[in-house]
Structures are given as structure tokens and as C-alpha cells.
Amino acid sequence: MMTNTVVKPFQQDICNASFSSKGNFKCHVVTQTVEKRIQCNLCDAAFSKKDDLTHHVLTHTGEKPFQCDLCDAAFSLKRSLNHHVVTHTGEKPFQCNLCNAAFSEKRNLNRHMMTHTGEKPFPCDLCDASFSQKSDLKRHMMTHTGEKPFQCDLCNAAFSLKRSLRDHVMAHTGEKPFQCDLCYAAFSIKSRFKYHMMVHTGEKPFQCDLCDAAFSQKSHLKDHMMIHTGEKPFQCDLCDAAFPLKRTLRDHVMTHTGEKPFQCDLCDASFSIKKSLKDHVKSHTGDKPFQCDLCNSAFPRKGALTQHMMTHTGEKPFQCDLCNAAFSQKIHLKSHLMIHTGEKPFQCDLCNSAFSRKISLTWHMMTHTGEKPFQCNLCNAAFSRKFFLKRHMVTHTGEKPFQCNLCNAAFSQKFVLKRHMVTHT
Template sequence: MVADNTIFLMMAHSGEKPFHCELCDTSFSEEDSLNKHMKTHSRPKTLQCKLCDAAFPRRADLKKHKRVHTGERPFQCEVCDTSFSEKGCLNRHMRIHTGEKPFHCELCGAAFSRKGHLSRHERIHTGEKPYQCVLCGAAFSEKGTLNQHMNFHTGEKPFQCGLCDAAFSDRSSFSRHVRSHTGEKPFQCEMCNAAFLQKGDLNQHRRIHTGEKPFQCGLCDSAFSRKSILTQHMKTHTGEKPFQCELCVEAISQKDHLSDHMKIHRGDKPFQCEFCEATFSHKGNFTRHLQIHSGEKPFHCEVCNAAFTREGHFNRHMRIHTGEKPCHCELCVAAFLDSSDLKKHMVVHTKKKP
């Protein structure tokens, strides 16, 4: 019994509260206090608020509720000026200053200052998404995310920019927009000095350092660091060319390639070789030209000793080893290493020279 009392006294001095209520964020240093507290959840709610329809089992609960209407905040933080209507809210707030995180995840060891934050975190492991949209069926792990999602259906945009007329349906989009005014770039690369407005941009940038290419083409072996580049690449397989030149009949698969194409009409050749008089309208052509002077052949075959200045030539060469023929004729069963061979073959069917 003396040992038990000693343990309780130690908890009282240390502030440790290992007994947590599963129905709210309240914690206790003694199990008996937790048991008494649990009864408050099961008691009949006979005490009615005169200002609204809320009802409570205890007079103390009703007293705390009345502060919602009066705005009274009698519990003040001694470290900062923040005040609260409930002592429990003050206790939770104090963990910001003390750094205390009593709620621990059993699966990864992450620690949190509030039980609600732990519950949200645990859904990362379980995949649980208890908050479902009644209009489209989308499910979310947090109620706040569902509330913001509903704004897309209602058209409501409660997040208004104070510097321009822009308005947003969710807080994250609003925060990103505000940075466009302030110039703030809070997401910094730890490998170089690059900084970014959005975390997603930082994640994409990191792939430059890691070489990671998570977006794989399902039709060939090409892989890319960005989904947008994969989308552009897929047009090489589908033949889609949505961008039409207004000055000739040329159709282009990518918008930036159309900009490059327009230089042909304007005669722009801004890229000048330092070793000869050659000029180029495209930076890619200029870079490849420089390899003639340097003799650089960065693309090496691992099967034989062949090396190439261009990645396209390297890819074509590798098909000799693999036997892959990705360019198929739609009119017969013939297949070829590259599109130029396919075009030559099409003369057989069309009788027109390419």
C-alpha cells in the first residue's frame, strides 16, 4: 500500500497522467479518477442550457458550457497571453510550451500532445477513412478534410485573399496563393539551396538528386521523374498532336515544342556555338552539337562497348540486343525498331514515298 501511495505521489509531482479516457481527451494520474470520470459520459443529461438546446449531466459541465455564450475565458496561460474557457484546454495548450507528448503510436513510435491527433495519425497505418461524402462517395481520414471537400460541391469559397480578389474552397490552396504575394518559399532542399512554394515541388526537385523516376510508361521502358512528362511522352505512342501551328500545317504533340517550332518561322537562332559559326533555334540541338566538339558520348551500352551522343540513338541500339520492335504497322504484322523504319515500310501500303 505504501508503494502504491509512493507511485501516486510521484505521478502527481511529475505531471504524468497515464490513464486516458477513450471518449474524450481527458487524462488522469489515478485509475480511480478515470473511473469516476467515465460515469459522466453515461449519466442522464437533465440540466438544460437556457440559451440553447444543449443539456448536461453535471452542473459543472453546464457552467463550462455557459462560457460559450458569455465568452468568458478564466484560465490564462502563464507563458503567453492565451486564455481558455476550460482548464483542460489550458492543460493541452501547456504541452506546446513543455513539449510534452504523452500519446504514443504503438506501430511507429510517433508521439503527440493530444489524443485526437494520435487517432488521426493511426488512420495512416489502418487506412481507415470514416468521413464519407454523401454526394460523391469520396472518403477522408479527417472531418476537416471532408468539410473542405464539401465546398467543391457547394461552390463555397470561404478563404478570401486580403491582397487580391482570389478566393479558395480549401485552406491549403489559400496558403499556397498567399505565398505568391509574400514570396515565401518555406520548403527548402537539404541537398542544395533551392527553395519552393509548395511541398510537392520540393518532392519533385529531390528526384534530381536521387535520380528517382517513379512514373513508368506502360508501353515502353521509359520512366520519368514527373507525371506531366509521362503524359507528354504517351503522345509519342498515341500519335496525338493537339497543338497546331497557325503558319503551316505542322501539328505538335507538346505546347513547348510548338514554341520551339515557331522559331523556325521567325528565324530565331539564339544559341551560338563558341567553337564554330553554327547557330541553333533549340537548346537541345545546340547541346547535342557541342558533343561533336567535346567528343562526349554519355550514353553507354552495358551489353557491348557502343557509346552514343543522343539518348534516342542509344535506345534504338539497345533494341538490337533486346529484340524489341515497338513500332507496329496497323495494316500488317510488320514491326520495327523505330518510327523512321515504320514510315519507310508504309510506302509498301500507300505507294507514297515518305
């Protein structure tokens, strides 16, 4: 496949566009030089042909006189209807002579050919980006201007692209027209449906050149490359933190504002990140799709399974720089470092106690409230922490999972085993 170094001898004098073929160059020159004398009375648009103005006016009136006989779709232009009908027939008469790709419209084939030539004749005047299509450049310019002309009628959301607004509206209607045939998943957006199908096929066409990582989406590869470059272009205005992804910065900012817009419908819990809400809901449903191959454990999240696997492998990749301690999770290392710094950012509002971890403050608060949400189903005992309930259950089952490797003694609790080991020394 050729890259952007392809020779482009045909240069436009009026703008910076350049082309590898004389035909494309001539077509472009016409768009630049033809006088546009026919003005639209409703906006600033002007046209060289009366027919073009007539078609344009329909975008203001919303009139769609050309109806599809096979579905409910309607169009303002006859040629748009003709293009649409091909989606029903499946006909793709325009074949690429460099690969197996085929298209229903010639313009799509022309656009596809630029993926082979690397041609991007439409450069941005404000940055180094360039595009194969004028429409892509137009959309890109909105990232510089911040323009969002497409407003949702149901909320305050606004978008730079019409299709983004269309996808957003489905969040209000709940419509999910794209159904997976292999599972129960359904999607409001076709692109998300396509990405979902790769979960079933295992297809990961986007390969990292610097390591073995591969991805189903190009955007994920782009995000991954920042791990290698160390680039963190998104800076928090409230602290020194910086992030490789805009969405990670957005999530981080909520730690400053305390905002938790994602509310659980089944309890009072709320979350700053949608993914955290999805993970939490599984605690209500009991859904644990991620199964350990080495034991009977199952988990609601893939990340939890990954962390669990380290209990089998003994892997502890997060090493403390100040002592010999090592941890299987980064968050545990972060908590550990506060032992060295003495930092205790989580303060109790009811007493002078302070803690290095938020969960420790949560547990502490239960000593004030007397809350004991973890109830034994075999007796009346109740506990403030799940760990205490788990330890208590052993008194009912008689289970002694902690085995001494020097004698036959076994114990129900780990600290009792540790105390026993002293008798051997």
C-alpha cells in the same frame, strides 16, 4: 469582425497572458496560483483536487467505465460521455449572439467567441505565434522541440498529435468511415471529407486579398500568398533550390536521392511523388474525367487539360529571355534553355550520348534495348514512341489532318505539309 487589436486590460503578472474580459482573467489566475499538492505516482503530473488525479490515472490504465448506450464509444470521464451523447441527439443549446453558430458544449462556444474578439491569450515564448487555447499552444511547442510522443505500433512513424496517429493507423487498416453521398469517394479523416464536399458545392470561403483567387482550405490560401510575397523558406541542403512549401522541398530532395517509394501495383513503374502514381494509374484504368469543351479530347489530369487548352488559345506564357521562343509549359522552356547553355545532364551508360531532357535519354535507351512497346493493332508494326505509332496509324485510316491554307492539298504528316509550303514560296 474584430481583430487582434482588441483592448485586453486584464494582464497576468506571472505570465504574458492578457484577456479582454475579467471573467476569463480570473479563471486563468486560478490555474496559475492554486497549489498542486497531489502527485501522480506514474508521471510528473500534479493536481489540486483528488478527483482530478483519479480521472488522470485512467489515462494510464486505459480504463473507460462510461459506455454510450447508442454506439460502441466508451469514456474514462462521465462528462466526456455526456458531451458525446449530444452528438447523437444533435442538440446545440449554446448559441452565439454575434452570428448563427450554435454548439453542443459551452466551452466550444467560448472558444468560438474568440474568433470574433481576436483574443489569443496564450503566446509562444520562442516565436511570435499566439493562440486562443492553451492546448493549441502546447501542440505548437512541439514544432520547436520536435517532440513526437505518439508512436505507431505497426511501423516507425511517430506524431506530435494523437489524432495524427489515429488518422495514420487507418492507412494500415484501410478504414475509410467517411463516405460521400454524391460520389464513390470515402475518407479516413473527417476534415478531408469536409474538404472533398466543397468539390461538389464549389464553396471556396478563403479569398486572397491581393488577387481574385479563392480556396476551399485556409492552408491553400496561406500557400498561395507566398506567390505574392516571393517567400521561399524551405532551402535544399544539397543545392541552391528553395521552395515556398515544405512538401515541395521533400519532393525535390528525391531528385537527389533517386528515391521512388510509390510503386504501381499493375506494372513496374515507381514514383517519388504519390500524386504522380495516382496520375499514372489512370493510364491503366483509362479514366479521363477532364473533358475539353472545344473538342473531343479528354485527359486524366486537370493540369493536362489546362495545357491542352493552350493549343486552342495559342497562349504561350513562358518566354525565353535569350531569343524569341515562347512556350505553353514551363518545363518546355526549361528544356529549351539548355539549347543556349549546351547543358546535357542526362548521360547514356552504354555509349557517349548525352541529352538535355530525361525523356530523350529514355527514347535513346530503346535503340540499345530494341524495345518497342507501342504496337499497332492493325498490323505487325511496333514503335519505340507513342508519337511514331500515332503517325503510323494514319497510313491505315487515310486521315490527312494537315491542310494547306493556300490550296486544297492535305497531308497525313506535319513535316510533309511544311515541305509542301515551300512550293508556294
